Amino acid sequence: MPRVRISDVAAAAGVSISTVSLVMNDRDARIPLETQERVRAAAAATGYTPNSVARGLRMQTTRTIGLVSDTIATTPYAGRMLAGAQDVAREHGHLVILVDTGDDAEVERDAIRALADHQIDALIYACMWHRVVDAPDHLPARTVFLDCRPVGGGHPAVVPDDRAGGATAVRELVAAGHRRIAFVDVDEPNAPIASALRLEGYMEALREAGIEPDPELHVYGATTTAKGGRSATDLLLDLPESRRPTALFCFNDRMAAGAYVAARHRGLEIPRDLSIIGFDDQQLVAAELDPPLTTVALPHYEMGRWATEVALGVRTPDDPGAVHLMECPIIRRDSVSPPPAAGRDPGRRRT
Amino acid sequence: MPRVRISDVAAAAGVSISTVSLVMNDRDARIPLETQERVRAAAAATGYTPNSVARGLRMQTTRTIGLVSDTIATTPYAGRMLAGAQDVAREHGHLVILVDTGDDAEVERDAIRALADHQIDALIYACMWHRVVDAPDHLPARTVFLDCRPVGGGHPAVVPDDRAGGATAVRELVAAGHRRIAFVDVDEPNAPIASALRLEGYMEALREAGIEPDPELHVYGATTTAKGGRSATDLLLDLPESRRPTALFCFNDRMAAGAYVAARHRGLEIPRDLSIIGFDDQQLVAAELDPPLTTVALPHYEMGRWATEVALGVRTPDDPGAVHLMECPIIRRDSVSPPPAAGRDPGRRRT
DNA sequence: TGAATCCGCTCAATCGTTTTAGCAACCACG
DNA sequence: CGTGGTTGCTAAAACGATTGAGCGGATTCA
Known part of the structure; x- marks a missing residue:
C-alpha cells in the first residue's frame, strides 16, 4: 500500500491541505483547538508522517x-x-x-x-x-x-591533543617514581603526525620533572604494530642493566602489546620489573592484555x-x-607501578 | 553561491528545460547530436549536477x-x-x-x-x-x-554458517592428527546462537572422524572474553595428563587469547604442546597473538x-x-600443529 | 453607519526535476 | 494538393510538502 500523504489526512479531517500542514507544524495560532484536534486525530488514524523528500525540496534542508x-x-x-x-x-x-x-x-x-x-x-x-x-x-x-x-x-577542525596526552602519560610514570623513561616510537617513512606530537609531550613532561632526556631511550619500531613495539623494546632491554629504562611510554597500545611480549621473553614481569603505558585505549588490546594496560585514551x-x-x-x-x-584522558589499569628498588635484581625468572 | 539548476543550463544552452533533461538522461533519440553537444557543453560549463532531492520526489526513488x-x-x-x-x-x-x-x-x-x-x-x-x-x-x-x-x-536474511565453520575448525585439527579435541564454549545465560551451532559442527566433525565425543572436553567460560577462555581452559589443563586435550577449538578469538595465557602459565608452548584454533578472525586479536592464531573467519x-x-x-x-x-573460511596461521608424540612429556618448562 | 480588525480557513505558488502529450515545420507520396 | 509521417523541440503536469496572500463573514471601534 502506498504512503499516506497530507492530502489523505486533509480529506479525512475535512479541511484543506494547508490547514493540515499548519497544524502539524503548529505554524498558525489562529486555528481553533477543535480543528487542530480533528486534524491530529485524522493524522494519527491514517498513520501520516510527512515525506521528508518533499519537505526537503520545499524547505531546502534535508536534515x-x-x-x-x-x-x-x-x-x-x-x-x-x-x-x-x-x-x-x-x-x-x-x-x-x-x-x-x-x-x-x-x-x-x-x-x-x-x-x-x-x-x-x-x-x-x-x-x-x-x-x-x-x-x-x-x-x-x-x-x-x-x-x-x-x-x-x-x-573548523577537531583533533586529539596528542602533545598534552603524551605529557600526561609521562607524568603518570614520573609520579610513580620513574626517572629512566623510554619512548617507544615508530619510524615509518610517513610516521603519523601524532608521533611527533606525543614525543613533544614526552619531552615536556621530562623537562618539567627535571629529567635530562636520554637519546638512548628514544627507540623506534618499524611499524605501529605489536611486532614494531617488540623489536623496539628489545633494543631497550639489550642495554646494560644500569642504562635500561624502568618504564616505557609506547606510541600506541599495539606497540605496548609488543613490549609485553619482549618483556615476557626476558622473564620480566609487568609492572613489577617494567612499567608500561600505551596510547589510544583500544579496548580489544589494552583491556585484554595481561595485566590490563594503563593507557591514554583518544577521545573519539x-x-x-x-x-x-x-x-x-x-x-x-x-x-x-x-x-x-x-x-586525552588517562585510563589507569595495572601496568604501571613504582620502579624496582634500585640495585635489586629485576628478576630473571618467574616464580 | 547557490547551486546551478537545470534551468540555468537550459538558459545557457538556449533550449528548454525539457530538452536539457532529455539529453542529460538520454531519453529521446530524436534530439540531434549538435543540440546534445550544446547542452552537454553548457552543463559542463556551469558545473551542473542534478538535485537528487527534486529527482527523488519526482522519480519516487532516492537511490x-x-x-x-x-x-x-x-x-x-x-x-x-x-x-x-x-x-x-x-x-x-x-x-x-x-x-x-x-x-x-x-x-x-x-x-x-x-x-x-x-x-x-x-x-x-x-x-x-x-x-x-x-x-x-x-x-x-x-x-x-x-x-x-x-x-x-x-x-531475506543472511547469516554465517556457524555449524559448517565449527566443523571446518575441528576437521583442521583432526587433519593435523588430533583425537582429543576440546570445545571451549561459553556459558552465558543467553549464549549466542552461534555457540550451539558451532557445537553442532564440532560434534559433526568428530563423528565424521570416528571420534567419540568426550563430555569432559566440552567446557564453558562465563563470558566470551579472554577471561572466560582462560578459566575454561584451566579446567581442561587441570585434567590428569592422559585425559587432557591436545587441541582446543575455542568459541572465538578472544577466548582463544585466554587459552593462550592459561597455557603459557603452565609452561605449555603453542602449538607444540597444545594446538589452538579460534573463530571470528578478529584482526586485532588473532593476528597479533604470539604465535598468530589459526581461526575460522566470519565472512562479514x-x-x-x-x-x-x-x-x-x-x-x-x-x-x-x-x-x-x-x-566461513579457515585462516591458517601458526597455532596448529600435530599433537605431541604420544607418551612424550608435553614440556613443563620452556627452553 | 462605515472602516478596521479579527477569525478560520483556503488558494496557489513554490522547491527542481522528469516525462507525456503535442505543436509546428518539413518531407514524401499518391 | 491533401494526407501522413518524421523531426526537433517545448508546455505543462506531476511528485508532496510549506507558506504568504487573501477571502468572506463576524466583531469592534469611532
Whole structure:
C-alpha cells in the first residue's frame, strides 16, 4: 500500500491541505483547538508522517549530514567517533549518510558530490587517525574536519591533543617514581603526525620533572604494530642493566602489546620489573592484555560529538579559525607501578 | 553561491528545460547530436549536477538505502559488513544512511520511521553478531536481514554458517592428527546462537572422524572474553595428563587469547604442546597473538555485499524464503600443529 | 453607519526535476 | 494538393510538502 500523504489526512479531517500542514507544524495560532484536534486525530488514524523528500525540496534542508571518511566505519579503530556523531545527529533530528572512501581520491570526490546533490545540510570530513589532509576543492560551506586538519585551514577542525596526552602519560610514570623513561616510537617513512606530537609531550613532561632526556631511550619500531613495539623494546632491554629504562611510554597500545611480549621473553614481569603505558585505549588490546594496560585514551566519542555539533550549528567554536584540541584522558589499569628498588635484581625468572 | 539548476543550463544552452533533461538522461533519440553537444557543453560549463532531492520526489526513488544496526558501526567487530554494503551501494550509485540504535527499541523504531520518511529504496537490518531477532512491525517491503534472522521469516536474511565453520575448525585439527579435541564454549545465560551451532559442527566433525565425543572436553567460560577462555581452559589443563586435550577449538578469538595465557602459565608452548584454533578472525586479536592464531573467519564483508545486493534487487536469493548461509573460511596461521608424540612429556618448562 | 480588525480557513505558488502529450515545420507520396 | 509521417523541440503536469496572500463573514471601534 502506498504512503499516506497530507492530502489523505486533509480529506479525512475535512479541511484543506494547508490547514493540515499548519497544524502539524503548529505554524498558525489562529486555528481553533477543535480543528487542530480533528486534524491530529485524522493524522494519527491514517498513520501520516510527512515525506521528508518533499519537505526537503520545499524547505531546502534535508536534515541529513554527510560523513566521509577514509576507513572509519570499516575498521575497528575509530568507531566511537561515529557513535558521537550519530548521537548528536539523532538528538537534533538528523540522519547521517556515511561514506567510507578507502582513501581513494576519486571515490572521495564522487562521494562528496553525491552528498552535495543529496542536499546534505553539513559535511563532516573524518579520518581514522590524526592527520593533516590535503582536502578536496569543492567542499560545502558547512564542512568540519574530524580527527584531521586541512592544510590550508578554512574550516573548523577537531583533533586529539596528542602533545598534552603524551605529557600526561609521562607524568603518570614520573609520579610513580620513574626517572629512566623510554619512548617507544615508530619510524615509518610517513610516521603519523601524532608521533611527533606525543614525543613533544614526552619531552615536556621530562623537562618539567627535571629529567635530562636520554637519546638512548628514544627507540623506534618499524611499524605501529605489536611486532614494531617488540623489536623496539628489545633494543631497550639489550642495554646494560644500569642504562635500561624502568618504564616505557609506547606510541600506541599495539606497540605496548609488543613490549609485553619482549618483556615476557626476558622473564620480566609487568609492572613489577617494567612499567608500561600505551596510547589510544583500544579496548580489544589494552583491556585484554595481561595485566590490563594503563593507557591514554583518544577521545573519539567526544570529537565526534564536537564535530557534529558545530556542523549542525548548535555549537560555535571559541575560535572558528583554530583547530580544536580535545583532551586525552588517562585510563589507569595495572601496568604501571613504582620502579624496582634500585640495585635489586629485576628478576630473571618467574616464580 | 547557490547551486546551478537545470534551468540555468537550459538558459545557457538556449533550449528548454525539457530538452536539457532529455539529453542529460538520454531519453529521446530524436534530439540531434549538435543540440546534445550544446547542452552537454553548457552543463559542463556551469558545473551542473542534478538535485537528487527534486529527482527523488519526482522519480519516487532516492537511490539511498538505510542500514540500521544495533552497534555495528560503533564497535570494532563487524565493520567489514559495512564495507561490503557500501561497496555494493557505490557500485550501483546508491548512498547508505546509517543508524546505530545501541539496541534501544525506541531509537530503532524512530530510526526506521525516519528512514522510511526519507524514502529509502531499501532497508538493511543488521546485527553485530549472529542473532535471531524479534523484528519491529512496520518494515519496508524491501528489507533484508544481515547477520541475523527475524523470528517469523518473511524477509531475506543472511547469516554465517556457524555449524559448517565449527566443523571446518575441528576437521583442521583432526587433519593435523588430533583425537582429543576440546570445545571451549561459553556459558552465558543467553549464549549466542552461534555457540550451539558451532557445537553442532564440532560434534559433526568428530563423528565424521570416528571420534567419540568426550563430555569432559566440552567446557564453558562465563563470558566470551579472554577471561572466560582462560578459566575454561584451566579446567581442561587441570585434567590428569592422559585425559587432557591436545587441541582446543575455542568459541572465538578472544577466548582463544585466554587459552593462550592459561597455557603459557603452565609452561605449555603453542602449538607444540597444545594446538589452538579460534573463530571470528578478529584482526586485532588473532593476528597479533604470539604465535598468530589459526581461526575460522566470519565472512562479514561477503555478508554485507550479499544483503545489499538483494536489497538493491541486483541479486535474487535462490530460495527467497530461506536464510542464506555464508561459508566461513579457515585462516591458517601458526597455532596448529600435530599433537605431541604420544607418551612424550608435553614440556613443563620452556627452553 | 462605515472602516478596521479579527477569525478560520483556503488558494496557489513554490522547491527542481522528469516525462507525456503535442505543436509546428518539413518531407514524401499518391 | 491533401494526407501522413518524421523531426526537433517545448508546455505543462506531476511528485508532496510549506507558506504568504487573501477571502468572506463576524466583531469592534469611532
